[in-house]
Amino acid sequence: xxxxxxxxxxxxxxxxxxxxxxxxxxxxxxxxxxxxxxxxxxxxxxxxxxxxxxxxxxxxxxxxxxxxxxxxxxxxxxxxxxxxxxxxxxxxxxxxxxxxxxxxxxxxxxxxxxxxxxxxxxxxxxxxxxxxxxxxx
Amino acid sequence: xxxxxxxxxxxxxxxxxxxxxxxxxxxxxxxxxxxxxxxxxxxxxxxxxxxxxxxxxxxxxxxxxxxxxxxxxxxxxxxxxxxxxxxxxxxxxxxxxxxxxxxxxxxxxxxxxxxxxxxxxxxxxxxxxxxxxxxxx
DNA sequence: TCATATAGTTGGTGGTACCAACCATGTCAA
DNA sequence: TTGACATGGTTGGTACCACCAACTATATGA
Numbered sequence: 001x002x003x004x005x006x007x008x009x010x011x012x013x014x015x016x017x018x019x020x021x022x023x024x025x026x027x028x029x030x031x032x033x034x035x036x037x038x039x040x041x042x043x044x045x046x047x048x049x050x051x052x053x054x055x056x057x058x059x060x061x062x063x064x065x066x067x068x069x070x071x072x073x074x075x076x077x078x079x080x081x082x083x084x085x086x087x088x089x090x091x092x093x094x095x096x097x098x099x100x101x102x103x104x105x106x107x108x109x110x111x112x113x114x115x116x117x118x119x120x121x122x123x124x125x126x127x128x129x130x131x132x133x134x135x136x137x
Numbered sequence: 138x139x140x141x142x143x144x145x146x147x148x149x150x151x152x153x154x155x156x157x158x159x160x161x162x163x164x165x166x167x168x169x170x171x172x173x174x175x176x177x178x179x180x181x182x183x184x185x186x187x188x189x190x191x192x193x194x195x196x197x198x199x200x201x202x203x204x205x206x207x208x209x210x211x212x213x214x215x216x217x218x219x220x221x222x223x224x225x226x227x228x229x230x231x232x233x234x235x236x237x238x239x240x241x242x243x244x245x246x247x248x249x250x251x252x253x254x255x256x257x258x259x260x261x262x263x264x265x266x267x268x269x270x271x272x273x274x
Numbered sequence: 275t276c277a278t279a280t281a282g283t284t285g286g287t288g289g290t291a292c293c294a295a296c297c298a299t300g301t302c303a304a
Numbered sequence: 305t306t307g308a309c310a311t312g313g314t315t316g317g318t319a320c321c322a323c324c325a326a327c328t329a330t331a332t333g334a
Contacts (some may be wrong), residue, residue: 010267117269125262130147132254
């Protein structure tokens, strides 16, 4: 049945399917995809607002609001930098860390289910391919 | 340098990278990613509102607004069904068709550039893998 | 020390997406 | 055939997202 997809169409299809999974999972937990990404980033880091904006590829003002809303939910907290009084760093609270764990638990099986029909070799190729992306961290 | 990514992380990384490309490209043309998806769907179809909502996995009310805005820009137009007076179908206008072509011209080289570092074999794997997705059309 | 750059926030705009409520039309069963 | 129910679409309200422009506070450096 499956038509032969162009590379671009394939990338788009996969992107929308994964995005869909993330959107649904986030919504179930009362979050947005962007908040989910932010929590993911904050799992291993405690960046400044500017650095967080860079990693999310968002305007700083967008991140201000994002952090505001997440802080209202008790997931993240701001802290002043000790070396530069202009700078604010953002980190997970205990509740935020729990939320990140819960997200992973919800998302992982769904993504795996999404890709389960692909061969192991093709899954491995996806892992390699993602590692070559310019933006790969 | 690239760390070995889990399947889930790989899918997420690729998704965000592609989504980013689509967001930027759409923004340059004064569109959103959703509008871009809609135009893509309408290239080969003239669905009803409900069917369009299904394909985009959106609420019908969301699609109402989406079509409203695209119609205001002259990209799509509604037409009443001849067989069921409740039903409205959506189709591209000439301008919408042009826009779809322009989008493709902008997006295609950027997605290819994004994936150019991957081996041809891995790119082929991505095409196969996308074809196995449950949602693949 | 004064000009300039940087970090972050605020306010305003427009788009996205949901839900609940609603009207019009269609369908099916009594 | 008519009355109950289902379906298609829109509207109104809410919350969020993301941008830009303008602003304050702090840092830097000529």
